Amino acid sequence: MQVYFDNAATTALDPRVVEAMVEIMEFNYGNPSSIHAHGRQVKTIVERARKTVAGLLNTSPSEIFFTSGGTEADNTAIARGILDNGISHAITSPLEHHAVLHTLEALEQSGAIKLSLLDVDRLGRVDVQQLEQLLANNPRTFVSLMHANNEIGTLTDIEYISALCKQYRSIFHSDTVQTMAHYVHDLTKLQIDFVTGSAHKFHGPKGVGFLYINHQTKIKPFIYGGAQERNMRGGTENVYGIVGLAKALEIAYSEMDDHQRYIQGLKDYMIAQLREHIPDVRFNGDITPENSLYTVLNVSFPCTDMSDMMLFSLDISGISASGGSACSSGSDIGSHVLQAIGADPGRPSVRFSFCKNNTREEIDFVIGKLKALCLEKA
Structure with a gap:
């Protein structure tokens, strides 16, 4: 997939x-x-x-x-x-x-x-x-x-x-x-x-x-x-x-109202699945629906040994996500946003961002790959 x-x-x-x-x-x-x-x-x-x-x-x-x-x-x-x-x-x-x-x-x-x-x-x-x-x-x-x-x-x-x-x-x-x-x-x-x-x-x-x-x-x-x-x-x-x-x-x-409900549902589902399957998972930024953009979820993972390899491993598994802004790709400088909010630099962070075309089945697939990656390095 x-x-x-x-x-x-x-x-x-x-x-x-x-x-x-x-x-x-x-x-x-x-x-x-x-x-x-x-x-x-x-x-x-x-x-x-x-x-x-x-x-x-x-x-x-x-x-x-x-x-x-x-x-x-x-x-x-x-x-x-x-x-x-x-x-x-x-x-x-x-x-x-x-x-x-x-x-x-x-x-x-x-x-x-x-x-x-x-x-x-x-x-x-x-x-x-x-x-x-x-x-x-x-x-x-x-x-x-x-x-x-x-x-x-x-x-x-x-x-x-x-x-x-x-x-x-x-x-x-x-x-x-x-x-x-x-x-x-x-x-x-x-x-x-x-x-x-x-x-x-x-x-x-x-x-x-x-x-x-x-x-x-x-x-x-x-x-x-x-x-x-x-x-x-x-x-x-x-x-x-x-x-x-x-x-x-x-x-x-x-189509805004329908898309908001649908995509917020995807984000909520992924948050719940991450909490259930990835021990000590954390989130960067405010994730409450009233204070958070419903298309974006920034996840901090406990598998510290994967800091430099998480995105590469996801890519190999067929999953396209980001470590920060795509406009900074190719730079060896870490995210200025994560640095400013004091995120733990030792934990890999991945931005997952959703749209009307995504599905729960895709989230299940991603959760399975993430679970395997984190348990492998546990």
Whole structure:
């Protein structure tokens, strides 16, 4: 059996998304910037997709900008949000995706900002009291905190934080790449400046994402070279990707309640099976349903002799999972998230991440392999 439990890294394309993209590939090949009939036709398709995304997020199409993915969206929001608004202080957490952390660190190293990192507890929860104190002492700050951690799944109350930022006249950006299409994001109710999405996290294509920019927040382009995206992002639009993104988001919203129940059931079942069959199993991050992303489960195993071999052994057994963020694969540096929450470095940790295509039978198969691996090394 081949089992894919690395959906936080990327998801399989939904067949309905493939169908929508293929139709555009075959029959709508004009450049949307061209003024002739072929170009105008494709321009209409792009704007229809933008309207779909905006409608699902309850915002205006003029606030949705298509990008190459979450990394570009995060970089744009942070760099332009800070530099174009005269911000000299930024706040984030040590748990953020490197698309956020590295961008902020680069700005600090250039002398553009002073960067403050919030304390986090062992479950990966940020210290909101510390955040408020920092905001009180540094009004008009740039705050970047993710909605759900991509490695451990712990959720952050971005609604509360957005209200806090508004109170102190601060700009708030949230990396919502892992939660987009898995939860409802009502951007009319959420007082936020920037959110990000990436299609391949919700059964859409790779290489396309979007950035929401609140109309009250003004920034300049991050990429120059053309008038595309209403003069905000130069470069010919990835039309096929944009269509796929809109279709995938539309499907996700229409089926969200059923998928939430089903995938949360898979996660609960795996937690129960791990506790039953693996002595001294532990979990990294908050695993309570109300505080945890239902698609992610980070497991700490007692078989310390397998620290460097666990993922390899699972791969040999036909199981695809991750030791952390896929964006850090190939690096010999351990997970910065697990280090920040004080996880035991001697115990191997594996992130299992689920989607609508997974089954209990797959979990049973994985539990059997894990049990054999841990007992073998006991």
